[in-house]
Structure formats: structure tokens, C-alpha cells
Amino acid sequence: MGNALRMVGIEKVTEESSDLLLAESFLAGNDVAFNWLFDRYIEQATSFAWRLCVDPVVADRVVMEAFARLRCRGWKLHGSFRLHLFSVCHNLSVAANKAPSIEVEAPAFGGASIGAHSLGGENVEQARIERALAKLPVQARSVLLLYYAHGLSPKEVARIVDVRPHQILSQIAGSRHLLRNGLKGEI
Amino acid sequence: LYRDWIGIRPEDLSEANRGELEHDHSLAAVHRAELNLGLQLKGLPPTSRILTLRDVYEYEAAYGPFVQESRRGLWLYAVPVLIVSLVGITLLTLSNSGSRNPLSEGGFLSDEIAIRTPTMVGYPDAVSISIGAHQASGARALPQGATLRGFESAILTIHVAGTGFLSLYDLDESSLVYPVTPEPWFVLEGSWQIGEDSPLLFPRSDFSSSRGFLAALCEEPVVVIDYSLLRETLNEKCKIGEVNVRWESAR
Numbered sequence: 001m002g003n004a005l006r007m008v009g010i011e012k013v014t015e016e017s018s019d020l021l022l023a024e025s026f027l028a029g030n031d032v033a034f035n036w037l038f039d040r041y042i043e044q045a046t047s048f049a050w051r052l053c054v055d056p057v058v059a060d061r062v063v064m065e066a067f068a069r070l071r072c073r074g075w076k077l078h079g080s081f082r083l084h085l086f087s088v089c090h091n092l093s094v095a096a097n098k099a100p101s102i103e104v105e106a107p108a109f110g111g112a113s114i115g116a117h118s119l120g121g122e123n124v125e126q127a128r129i130e131r132a133l134a135k136l137p138v139q140a141r142s143v144l145l146l147y148y149a150h151g152l153s154p155k156e157v158a159r160i161v162d163v164r165p166h167q168i169l170s171q172i173a174g175s176r177h178l179l180r181n182g183l184k185g186e187i
Numbered sequence: 188l189y190r191d192w193i194g195i196r197p198e199d200l201s202e203a204n205r206g207e208l209e210h211d212h213s214l215a216a217v218h219r220a221e222l223n224l225g226l227q228l229k230g231l232p233p234t235s236r237i238l239t240l241r242d243v244y245e246y247e248a249a250y251g252p253f254v255q256e257s258r259r260g261l262w263l264y265a266v267p268v269l270i271v272s273l274v275g276i277t278l279l280t281l282s283n284s285g286s287r288n289p290l291s292e293g294g295f296l297s298d299e300i301a302i303r304t305p306t307m308v309g310y311p312d313a314v315s316i317s318i319g320a321h322q323a324s325g326a327r328a329l330p331q332g333a334t335l336r337g338f339e340s341a342i343l344t345i346h347v348a349g350t351g352f353l354s355l356y357d358l359d360e361s362s363l364v365y366p367v368t369p370e371p372w373f374v375l376e377g378s379w380q381i382g383e384d385s386p387l388l389f390p391r392s393d394f395s396s397s398r399g400f401l402a403a404l405c406e407e408p409v410v411v412i413d414y415s416l417l418r419e420t421l422n423e424k425c426k427i428g429e430v431n432v433r434w435e436s437a438r
Contacts, residue, residue: 038240047233056234063238064246069253071243129227147196148225154199169191176194176225 015039023081027073034071037081042067044082045089048145052093054134062092079156086150087160090142097138132182140175147172190214194221313348314404314428316355321388334433340388341432343400346378349426351404355381358399358429359392361414371408391434402428 013025015036022040025033046063053059066088069075077084133141139161146157158168192204193214200208208215247253318329319342326342335341347353353374355365365381366372381387392398401417403409405425411417421427 035240038243042239043233043237046237047231050234051231060238060242061246064243065250065253067240067243068247068251071247072251072253074253125227126231129231133228144225144228148228149231151229154195169195172225173191173194173221176221180224 019081020077023077027077038067041082041085044150045085048086048150049089049093051130051133051145051149052090052138052141053096058096059093062089062096065092079159083152083156083159086146086152090146090160093142094138128183128186129179132179132186135182136175136178140171140178143168143171143175144179193218194225196222196225313426314353314402315346316400316402316428316430317344317346318342318430318432319344321386334435335391337391337435339434340390341398342386342388343381343430343432344378345381345402345428347374347404348376349404350375351406351426352408353379354403354405354409356401356403356411356414356417358401358417359395359397361417363411364400374404389432396436397431397433399429399431 013021013030013033013036017025017033017036019037019040022033022037026037042063045066046059049062049066050056050059053062066085069088070085075084133144136144142161143157146152146160147154152160154168154172155165157172158165161168161171163171190204190207192200208218318335320327320329320335320339321342322336322339329335343355345353345355351374352371354363354372356362357364365387389398389400401421403421403425404427405421407424409421409425411420413420418427
């Protein structure tokens with residue numbers, strides 16, 4: 001694979017190139033390719049992490065650490081870049097949820113004060129869903145968001161949340177059932 | 188009937204799922220409602236602030252670098268294991284150097300030892316069936332070879348030496364009597380009354396004054412398809428015990 005990666009030169013990729021090309025180009029040494037991948041997925045990754053972590057400070061740290069880890073090039077591409085990114089975000093978010101004592105005192109990067117933002121659910125119904133979603137177990141939240149909000153395939157979701165492929169439809173159905181029950185309590 | 192595919196996206200439905208939805212309108216309505224609920228998550232707005240690459244660089248500078256640890260030198264862990272193994276083998280070799288195998292020794296006891304060794308206690312009777320008689324007033328043990336009264340039912344107890352999958356067959360009806368569920372019945376050494384808490388009762392048949400039963404203790408679950416070949420099927424990997432329950436001719 002090493003030789004194949006070196007063939008993806010800087011001049012061969014553009015901002016519109018596929019994830020695979022950009023990822024291979026980045027792994028071959030092209031930092032610009034990573035910047036394009038970052039621009040392409042930062043919004044999705046942030047939304048996903050914010051809804052998994054609920055605490056925006058922790059969520060921001062999860063996203064920054066996920067991209068910082070991907071930037072170090074110490075990984076191999078198994079599947080799509082998006083799958084890899086969501087896997088890292090999921091694992092970091094689950095770890096952060098398991099350890100509520102995680103240090104949340106984050107420095108104010110880029111001049112912006114982290115923690116002063118909110119999820120954008122202005123619509124009443126959307127706000128209701130956000131509240132119900134936030135009360136679900138993190139695994140259920142992750143399954144629903146990956147499958148419905150981010151459009152990953154059942155097989156990809158199974159790989160990220162580490163369940164057997166034949167069990168993922170049950171996980172989706174069960175998580176949706178929890179969400180529906182949660183919505184009944186949200187008026 | 189639980190269907191885990193209800194509410195999944197159209198592209199993930201199988202042909203069979205689509206067929207079922209086309210034919211069952213109430214199921215299709217439930218599916219649409221569940222799918223709509225899921226898709227509401229897709230409509231949730233993004234976060235109001237988006238991080239920048241500069242944030243990532245600064246985070247990396249503060250907490251990084253996030254370089255995966257290299258796994259070089261893993262073979263070094265094998266060195267102490269190898270040394271300990273070699274020392275152990277050497278010690279065992281030295282400590283056993285003066286010992287002798289008793290069966291390889293000559294002498295007047297050698298034949299006796301050779302004959303006794305393969306004989307395992309209880310092996311020939313690894314599976315046996317004992318019979319009890321049951322009637323409205325209670326149950327009684329039945330001496331070996333005795334017959335039941337016409338109105339009594341038989342209660343069977345299987346005695347097992349060893350472990351394995353146990354099953355009981357009715358030889359006259361050519362059927363599996365126990366276990367009644369598809370799960371195989373794994374037993375340890377001991378005695379089991381068929382039916383446990385509520386014993387299975389085997390009444391006298393209208394057509395015959397005797398019923399034959401066969402118990403088999405097998406190394407692995409055995410499925411008998413042709414009961415005319417029952418013994419041949421079981422004999423390969425099973426120990427077998429049989430009993431013939433006899434009733435007095437008058438009921």
C-alpha cells in the first residue's frame with residue numbers, strides 16, 4: 001500500500017477530490033489534503049460529538065483531539081475517512097461519558113470562549129427531540145445519530161459502536177424505541 | 188412478531204422486507220412512522236460554533252503530540268519467557284532422570300497391572316434405567332424384573348456414569364421421549380428422573396403389555412432421522428442402556 005500512497009501526489013488532488021484520494025494524499029505527506037478533509041467534516045464531527053457529550057466543552061475537546069490524532073498520521077485507512085473519524089469521535093466521547101471527572105478546563109483557543117455556544121435547535125419540536133436525545137444512553141444516542149443524522153450504513157454503524165453486524169438493526173430499533181419513550185416525557 | 192428492520196431507511200430494506208410492506212398496509216404505516224421519527228434527527232441543526240484548524244493545532248500543542256506508540260522491540264518480551272521455559276524443562280528433565288515407568292518393569296505383578304489398568308469402574312454400565320410404579324395413591328419402587336399392575340404407570344430414572352448428552356427413546360413408538368425441547372440435555376454423573384419435578388408417566392399401551400425404552404449418553408448431540416437405524420446411529424458415539432417395562436396383562 002505504501003507505494004500506492006506515494007503515487008497520490010499533491011498536484012493530483014483538489015478540494016473536490018474524493019475522501020479516499022484526500023486521505024491517501026494526506027497519509028503520503030500532503031497536509032493540504034488534511035485541511036480539505038477537515039473543512040469537509042468538521043461540522044458533522046462537531047455536531048456528533050456535541051450530541052454525544054452534551055457538555056460542549058468536553059465535546060470540543062473530543063473533536064479537537066480526534067482531528068489532532070488523525071493529523072499525526074499514525075493510522076491506516078480501513079474503510080472510509082468518515083468512518084475512521086466517527087470511530088475516533090465515538091470512542092473519545094464514550095470515554096468522556098464514562099469519566100465525568102475528565103478535566104474540562106479548556107484553554108480559549110483561537111480567541112473564542114468555548115462553552116458559550118449551544119446546539120442550534122430553535123424549533124420547538126427540534127428542541128424537544130434534542131432534550132429527549134440527551135437523556136438516552138450514549139450508545140443509543142450514537143447509534144441513532146450515526147444511522148439517521150449522518151447517514152452511515154448499518155454495517156458502518158455496527159463497526160463504530162462495536163456490535164456484531166447482525167445485531168445492529170435491533171440496536172437501531174431499540175434506540176429509537178427509547179427515543180420515542182423519551183419524547184413522551186418531553187412536552 | 189418482532190421485526191427489527193421496521194423504521195430503517197428504504198435503501199437498507201431487503202426485497203423480502205419491501206414485499207412484506209407492500210402486502211401489509213398497517214405494517215407499512217408503522218414503518219413510515221418509525222422512519223419519520225428517525226429522520227427527524229437528520230433535520231437537527233448543526234452546532235452554532237464550528238472549530239477551526241487553528242483550534243486543533245493549539246490543542247495539539249497543548250496536549251500532544253498524539254503519536255501512536257511504536258511496537259518495536261516486542262520480541263524482547265519473549266526472552267524472559269523463553270528463559271523461564273528452558274529452566275523449567277531442564278529442572279523437570281533432571282528431576283525425572285532417575286524415575287522408572289512401572290508398566291515397563293518386569294516381575295510377577297506386571298501382567299496383573301496390565302490387565303487392571305484399562306478397566307474403568309462403572310464403564311460397562313455407563314447408562315442404565317430403573318423403573319418405578321405410579322398410581323393414584325403414590326409411587327413404589329419396582330424390583331428388577333417385576334411387572335407393573337395394569338392400572339399403574341411407569342416412572343423412569345436414568346443412572347449415568349460419566350458426562351454427555353442424554354436422551355431417551357421409546358422403542359415401540361420409535362420416537363424421542365426426552366428431552367421434549369430442541370435443546371440437548373447435558374448431564375453430569377448421577378441419576379435423573381425423567382420429567383424432574385413433575386415426572387413423566389408412561390401408562391400401559393392399549394395394544395401391548397410392554398414398552399421398550401432406550402437411554403443414550405452421547406459425546407455430542409445426536410439427531411436420529413431413521414428410527415429403524417436407531418441403535419446403529421447411536422452406537423457410534425453413545426453409551427446405551429435399555430429397559431423393557433412390562434405390565435400384567437389385565438388392566
